[in-house]
Amino acid sequence: MRCRWVVTIFVVFLIALIPVPTVADTGGTPGYGHVFPAPDPLDPIDVPDPFPASLPERIQTRLFPATAVPQPTFAPVNENRVCVAASDSVLTPPNGTQLYVCDGVDDEREINDAIVAARGGIVELLDGTFRCSDRITLQASTTLRGQGSANTTIQIKAKPGSTGYLPVSIGAPYVNVGGFTLRGNGFIMVTRSHVRVRDVHATSVDLDGNWCLAYGNGMFFVWVAPPVDVIDDVEFYACEAFNAHTHGFNMNQDYNDRVTRATTNIRFLDCRATGCGYGVAGDPGITDPTITSTNQSKSEWITGFDLHEWQDLVNCEVVNCVATDNWESGFHLEPGARYSNPPGPRTISKNIVFRNCISSNNGQRNTYADHFFMSGYYLSRDTHLQDCVSFNNRNCGYYVHGGANTSFEGCTDDGSTYGWKVCKASEEISIADCTCANNLRWALWLAFSRGIDVTGFRHTGVTSDRGFQSILGWYKNESAYQLPVTDSSFEITAVGNGMPIINEEGERNTYVLNREGTPTGDSVVAGFSATPFSGEAPLTVRFNDLSENATLRWWDLGDGNTSSERDPVHVYGAPGNYTIRLIAADNLRHDVVTRTDCISVEGPVTASFSATPTLVPVGAPVRFASTSGGNPHDLSWEFGDGGTSIEREPVHVYSTAGTFDVSLMASNTRYSDTRILPGLVKVFDVVTPSFTVDRTEGPAPLEVAFTDTSTGEPEHWLWDFGDGNTSVTQHPVHAYECPGNYTVTLTAGNAFFTNSTTLAEGVIVTAQAPSVTAVPGAESSPVRLGTDGLYDDVNGNGRSDFADVVLFFNQMAWIAENEPLEAFDFNGNGRIDFADVVSLFNRT
Structure with missing residues (x-):
C-alpha cells in the first residue's frame, strides 16, 4: 500500500528514563503458628446462580x-x-x-x-x-x-x-x-x-x-x-x-x-x-455444548x-x-x-x-x-x-x-x-x-x-x-x-x-x-409443637412454630440437621431420642426453647452392652453401659451373682470371687431382644501375703522353718531368703550357712493378682562358737553372754563380774596357750595380753 500522511490521535505513552530499581529483599520464610493445612475441597456453599446478579x-x-x-x-x-x-x-x-x-x-x-x-x-x-x-x-x-x-x-x-x-x-x-x-x-x-x-x-x-x-x-x-x-x-x-x-x-x-x-x-x-x-x-453440571475437549x-x-x-x-x-x-x-x-x-x-x-x-x-x-x-x-x-x-x-x-x-x-x-x-x-x-x-x-x-x-x-x-x-x-x-x-x-x-x-x-x-434498632411490639416468646412425638423409624415429624412475635427462626432437629423454615417436616431415619431446640427472633430480639428427648424414634431392638473393667478384685466396681440399637426404653440387667438393675449405665460390685455371666434384656413398645455374654466378668480375691518363722536368730549353720499365713487364696509363692537362695514351696525350711542379717521377702498370688511382703533383717545368723575348756581355778567352762563371739563369763558362773577379770589376769598365759584366740581377744589386737584384761574389765 502507498504511504500517505494522515493526522491521527495516538494513544500517548509518557516515556521517561527512570533508574533501574534493585530487587527487593525477600527475606526469610516467615514463621507461622501451626502446621500448614492443605486445601479442603468440600466447603459448604449454596446452589450456584447461573445468572449474575446486578450490582446494587x-x-x-x-x-x-x-x-x-x-x-x-x-x-x-x-x-x-x-x-x-x-x-x-x-x-x-x-x-x-x-x-x-x-x-x-x-x-x-x-x-x-x-x-x-x-x-x-x-x-x-x-x-x-x-x-x-x-x-x-x-x-x-x-x-x-x-x-x-x-x-x-x-x-x-x-x-x-x-x-x-x-x-x-x-x-x-x-x-x-x-x-x-x-x-x-x-x-x-x-x-x-x-x-x-x-x-x-x-x-x-x-x-x-x-x-x-x-x-x-x-x-x-x-x-x-x-x-x-x-x-x-x-x-x-x-x-x-x-x-x-x-x-x-x-x-x-x-x-x-x-x-x-x-x-x-x-x-x-x-x-x-x-x-x-x-x-x-x-465437569459435573456442564451442559453448554460449546464446552468440549477441544474447546x-x-x-x-x-x-x-x-x-x-x-x-x-x-x-x-x-x-x-x-x-x-x-x-x-x-x-x-x-x-x-x-x-x-x-x-x-x-x-x-x-x-x-x-x-x-x-x-x-x-x-x-x-x-x-x-x-x-x-x-x-x-x-x-x-x-x-x-x-x-x-x-x-x-x-x-x-x-x-x-x-x-x-x-x-x-x-x-x-x-x-x-x-x-x-x-x-x-x-x-x-x-x-x-x-x-x-x-x-x-x-x-x-x-x-x-x-x-x-x-x-x-x-x-x-x-x-x-x-x-x-x-x-x-x-x-x-x-x-x-x-x-x-x-x-x-x-x-x-x-x-x-x-x-x-x-x-x-x-x-x-x-x-x-x-x-427500636423494638416494636411485644417480646418474642419461642414455642413449638411436634406431631407425632414418637413412632417407628423412619418417622416423619411435622414441627409447628408456635412462637409469638417472631419473624425469624432456626431449628436444631437433634440429629445433625437444621432448618430455618417456619414449620419444617423432617424424617428421622435412625432410632433414638432427639432433643429439639428452636431459636425464634424478630429484627432485634430472640428467645430459645429446648426440649430434651422430645422425639422418640423406635426400631427393631438389638441388645448389646459393654463392661469396664471385666477383670476386677472382690469389692471393686464394674461399669456397664447399654449400646443397644432400636432405642429401647426398658432395660433389665442380670449380673450373674444375683444382682440386677434397670438403669442404662449401672455400676455393680461383686462381693465374691468367680467368673460371672452377664445378660441384658432391652425392649421398646414394639420389640425386645436379649444379649448374654458368658464369663464376661472375672472377679478374684486380693492376696495379702504374710508368714511366720520358727526362729529369728542363732549361730551358723541356722535352720529356719517358714510358714505361709497369706490370705486371699494364693496359688503360687516365691520366697527370697536374702542370701541368694529362693523357694517356690508354700512352707519352706531353709538353712543359713554364713553369719549375717538377712531380709526375707514372700511374693504370693493367684491367676489375677500378685503381692509381696518383706521382713527386714528378720533372720540373724551368728558365727559358730569355738571349742573352749575350763580355765584352771574356774567352776566350769567359759560362757558367751553376748552375740559377738567373746567369752565374757571366764569362770563359767553364768555372769560377767570382777571375778572373771581376776581369773583372766591370773591365767592369762594359760589362756593364751590353751584357749582359742578369737574367744578371749577382747580388744581385737590379735593376741592375749594385759590390754585384754583392761577391755574385759570395761565390759563387766
Whole structure:
C-alpha cells in the first residue's frame, strides 16, 4: 500500500528514563503458628446462580478515587520509530518512517521484523486487525504500541497441527506494550523485569466469535523460570481480560529444579477480569455444548486475578481493579504451599495491598456443588485491603486461609454466602470498620485461628445458620480444622436480625456486641409443637412454630440437621431420642426453647452392652453401659451373682470371687431382644501375703522353718531368703550357712493378682562358737553372754563380774596357750595380753 500522511490521535505513552530499581529483599520464610493445612475441597456453599446478579445501585454509582497513577514507561535507547500497517489499516505513518505492511496472513512476521529493525526503539502498530499464527517476541528496551484497544486488534490463532502456546512474549527488560486488543490463542507473557503493559484487552474469543483453547496460564501471565530467579518492577495499567478460557491475570514460577523464585514490585492498576473460566468438559453440571475437549477452559480452577501460586511475592499493589463473573474467585492468593514431592518450603508473602477494588458474582456459574474457592478475595499472609467491595460471590466475600498479619479496613460485602471466613491456622487478622449485608449464612465464619481483632464491624440482614449470625470454632465437624478461635476481640453491631450475634466460644476472647434498632411490639416468646412425638423409624415429624412475635427462626432437629423454615417436616431415619431446640427472633430480639428427648424414634431392638473393667478384685466396681440399637426404653440387667438393675449405665460390685455371666434384656413398645455374654466378668480375691518363722536368730549353720499365713487364696509363692537362695514351696525350711542379717521377702498370688511382703533383717545368723575348756581355778567352762563371739563369763558362773577379770589376769598365759584366740581377744589386737584384761574389765 502507498504511504500517505494522515493526522491521527495516538494513544500517548509518557516515556521517561527512570533508574533501574534493585530487587527487593525477600527475606526469610516467615514463621507461622501451626502446621500448614492443605486445601479442603468440600466447603459448604449454596446452589450456584447461573445468572449474575446486578450490582446494587450503591456499587454501580460507586466512584473510584482519581485514576491510579501509573509508573512512567521506559525510554527507548534510540530514536528509531518503525510502523506496521495491517491489511485493513486506514492510518498512515509520517513521511520518512520505516513501514512494514501486512497482508493478513502470518502478520507476526512483519511485526517481529519491525521489532528487530527498531533496535530498542518504538514499533507503532497502526489501526486495524493483525492476523497472526505464531508468537510475537519483544526485544530489550522496545515499545510496542497500537492505537488503543478499540482501534488495533492482534489475533493469534494456531495453524492446524501446531502448538497453541502463542504469547506476545516479553522476554527482555525495559519493554513497553499496549494499545491493542488480543484475541484467540494469544496472551501476554512476561518473563523478565521492568515491563509496562497498558490498555491491552485480551480474550479467548476470535473475530468470528469462536472460543479458542487457552495454552497460557493467564491472559496476562508473569512466569519466573530459569535462568531468571526474580522478576521485578512489572506494571499492568488499564488492562482487561474478558471471556477467557484461562486466568485473567496470573503469576507463578517454574519449580522443577526446586529453586525458589520471586515476583517483586508488581502493580495492577485499573485492570479488569470478567468472565474468566467456563469449565472443563466432563465437569459435573456442564451442559453448554460449546464446552468440549477441544474447546474448554484450561482447568476447573480459573480465577480472575491469580496473583500468588508457587513463587514468592513481595510488594504487590492492586488498585481500582474489578473481578466479576469468574469461574472460581475474583482475586486469589495461595496460602503458600509448594505441592511438590517432597513439598518445597512455604512461599514468602510480603506487603500485598488491595485498594478500592470490586469483586462480584464470582463462582456463580461454577457447576461444582462444593468447590473450595468461589470467593471475592481468597487471601493469606501480609495482605492488606482498603475500601474494597465484595458482592454476591458464591462462597465468601473475603476468605483468609492459613493467613497471618492480614488486615481489612473499610471493606464491604453484600450478598455472599459468608461475609468473612478466616480459618486453618490463621493468626493476627484485623477487620476494622467493615460491613456486610444480606449474607446467606454468616457474617463471620472463623475457626482454628488466634489473634483476630474485629472492631467497628456492622452487619445487616444476615440470614444466620446454626442459630447464630456469626460462628466461631465450628468447621463441618472436621477434627483437623474444627478448633477454637482464641485470644481475639469482637466489636460487632447487628442490624435487622434478632438472632444471637455470635457464639461466644474460645479462650481469652472479648466481646462487645450491640444491636441497632427500636423494638416494636411485644417480646418474642419461642414455642413449638411436634406431631407425632414418637413412632417407628423412619418417622416423619411435622414441627409447628408456635412462637409469638417472631419473624425469624432456626431449628436444631437433634440429629445433625437444621432448618430455618417456619414449620419444617423432617424424617428421622435412625432410632433414638432427639432433643429439639428452636431459636425464634424478630429484627432485634430472640428467645430459645429446648426440649430434651422430645422425639422418640423406635426400631427393631438389638441388645448389646459393654463392661469396664471385666477383670476386677472382690469389692471393686464394674461399669456397664447399654449400646443397644432400636432405642429401647426398658432395660433389665442380670449380673450373674444375683444382682440386677434397670438403669442404662449401672455400676455393680461383686462381693465374691468367680467368673460371672452377664445378660441384658432391652425392649421398646414394639420389640425386645436379649444379649448374654458368658464369663464376661472375672472377679478374684486380693492376696495379702504374710508368714511366720520358727526362729529369728542363732549361730551358723541356722535352720529356719517358714510358714505361709497369706490370705486371699494364693496359688503360687516365691520366697527370697536374702542370701541368694529362693523357694517356690508354700512352707519352706531353709538353712543359713554364713553369719549375717538377712531380709526375707514372700511374693504370693493367684491367676489375677500378685503381692509381696518383706521382713527386714528378720533372720540373724551368728558365727559358730569355738571349742573352749575350763580355765584352771574356774567352776566350769567359759560362757558367751553376748552375740559377738567373746567369752565374757571366764569362770563359767553364768555372769560377767570382777571375778572373771581376776581369773583372766591370773591365767592369762594359760589362756593364751590353751584357749582359742578369737574367744578371749577382747580388744581385737590379735593376741592375749594385759590390754585384754583392761577391755574385759570395761565390759563387766
